[in-house]
Amino acid sequence: MAFEYELAAILVVVLIVLAIGLAFSIGANDETCAPLAAAGTLKFKFVLIIGGAAIAFGTIFLSEGVASLVGQKILGSGIRYTVFMLLAVLISAIIWLIIGSFAGIPLSSTHSLIGSIFGVVIVYAIFSGGVNLGMAFNWEKLGGVILSWFLSPLFGLLGTYLLYKIIDKLYLSKKKGLNEIERSEKNFAWALLFAIIFAEIWVGANSAEALGILYALYSNGYLTIVGYYFFVVICALIAFLGLFIAGRYVIRNLASQLTDARPSDGFIIQLASAIILMFCTVVFSVPISHSHVIVFCIIGMNLAKKKEVDYGKLGKMFIFWILTFPVAAILAGLIYFGFISFGMI
């Protein structure tokens, strides 16, 4: 008994460390600030500080809805997370993300996590919990999450398209000369700053991966409420550091490719994606993929400008996006089945 208690305590520590590591990777992989760095409105260091602070703010103050959904509400009444389930979820999500990185495909950590949760819970329900599959999940919530993954990119595309058309009709198309265009873009660069702060806040608020695990630990009695909020603050600070220390390379690399990009385009894309993230976080409390939304916002912008869209590349991405959920689920299920085989339920 004492051994089991000690093992659980060790695993809780491992899970907290992994959750903190995930928080670091959220900051490190966040490229939201790139258009702002490219616009050159602020010094690069300040761009990183502002972006990191906004993520941290969103994580601390606005993430509870999404975290509670991932950490508790997505499960049915007959299921509670165990530390082994959470460990299998994290291991599977991390493995699939690493595979995605090697394949050069931007995979969604949110999809990986939810897919992994799905796999683990199904295996638990069948092999050890004796739980009716109908009771394993809150199917309404899970369905809502999956539906939001399809709807949020589409709304991002539509929102960007409409926003661009409106701004172009009322403002951009009236600028005739390069000086006037440059002046208006300068104004947009400042507007972009606010759009990016807004977007980063909701990126932080919607990043369910780390906080969902912490909430699961809290809701199952492994963490106290004080402990939970303490680690939320730690995760927020770590996400800030992730962006400041490691994210700078991603942002600088992307920004160097965006020097010709118009701040007005960046503003429209970021604003549209931030609104989608805000709605999903505040109104529906569902975790969505920011990168998927951004990709579709860029497509919306290209369609509005009658620019070409690389459908071949998009198709490849789409296949990986669709595969993420089932592959992560199978992987997590297998890992958890391995745990169960050794009596680690």
Place this chain on the structure above:
Amino acid sequence: MVEITDLTKKELKKLRIDDLTHLFMDTINEQTQKLIDGIEYLTKEDFENFTKNLNHVIETKTELDIKKTFEAKIFKSKLMFSKADRLKVFDKINDIKDIGEFLAHKMLLYKVVFPDEEFKLKLELILKSLRQITMNLVEAVKTIGTDLERAHEICEYIKEERRKMRIEEWDLLERLWNYDMDYLSRTFLYLKELIEGIKMLANHIKKFAEYIQFLATKYFYFK
């Protein structure tokens, strides 16, 4: 219009990037017009004015101060996305000076006597077109900042005029090759080089016009 001769280095520093570009364009254009005038004097066999004008093109260095001020200014400027393109426009204006100077040096090597009046008349026709496209280019460059659609239109005239000019150039070259003349003679080589020099300058102006059209397409959405 601001005259370079009136401006000190201090005053130049006070000018905006756009003003410096316009001033540079005017200065280079003034030298190009002198070059064209010089070649016209040559057709009239007024060697004194020909030499004077071409030496003016070679010796004038007033544009250097503008260039230095522009480069220092654009490097520090807060322009966001048109910086590289503005630098390229400036560079292309500078190329006109380089080509003009090269042509002037070549033309001064020898004092040619034209084979006949018809050759002179055809050459004057080409020079007239060259003068027109250089003046149009000045207008196009000055319109980039205020009206890209207009700049695009002007560049279309330049390209059209260049097309007409090219036909005249081939006619003139054909005429030159049909003279009963030693192909290694100085007169033949000089006239061939003269036509090719004008061609080089006109081609650069046409390419410049195409670049301005590219900028217009890049920054301005045509309805």
